Amino acid sequence: MHNDPAQLPTEVLDAATCWDLLHGVSVGHLAVLVDGYPEVFPVNYKVDQHSVVFRTGEGTKLRAAGGPLAVALEADGHDDSKAWSVLVKGKAVILEPTQELLAGAALTLFPWQAGEKDHFVRIVPTSVTGRRFVITSPLTWWNHVRETAARDTD
Structure with a gap:
């Protein structure tokens, strides 16, 4: 029996809040399917007109993102007390580097990794969801992990 503190509920975020949070960070993780298996790539992105734009070079990420699958x-x-997570699902579209694109989101879209990143990809969302929750002190869960591990070795 444990005297766990009451857990505060996870806050489900509306789409407007999700977009505000996405504006505040510049790195996310792109998930694509490659040969039937999920692959995840870190990408620098910008929010542009309720969509997400990132740059990439030739390779697996571009081929998978430009394919028919979502x-x-x-x-x-996070801040000092709460963490959040936002998920954008949709179709990726490879963009032509137009003057409008280059003057907009692409102007300040600089990948962290060096190399040719000449392709721009826009994720046109079909779903934008998010959640926010209170960050729990490790002291509230660490003891439970040790107790479980000790029981498993007995």
Whole structure:
């Protein structure tokens, strides 16, 4: 029997809050299917007109994102007391580098990794969901992990 503190409920975020949070960070994780298996890539992105745009070079990420299957981008953040996670699901579209694109989101979209990143990809969302929750002190869960591990070795 444990005297666990009451757990505060997870807050389900509306789409407007999700977009506000996505504006505040620049790195997410792109999930695509490659040969029937999920692959996840870190990407630098910008929010542009209720969609997400990222740059990439030739390779697996571009081929998978440009294919017929849906993709997802997940981004996270936190402050001193709460953490959040937002998931954007949709179709990726490879963009032509137009003047409008280059003057907009692409102007400040700089990948962390060096190399040719000449392709721009927009995720047109079909779903934007998120959640926010109170960050729990490790002291409230660490003891439970040790107790479980000790029982498993007995």
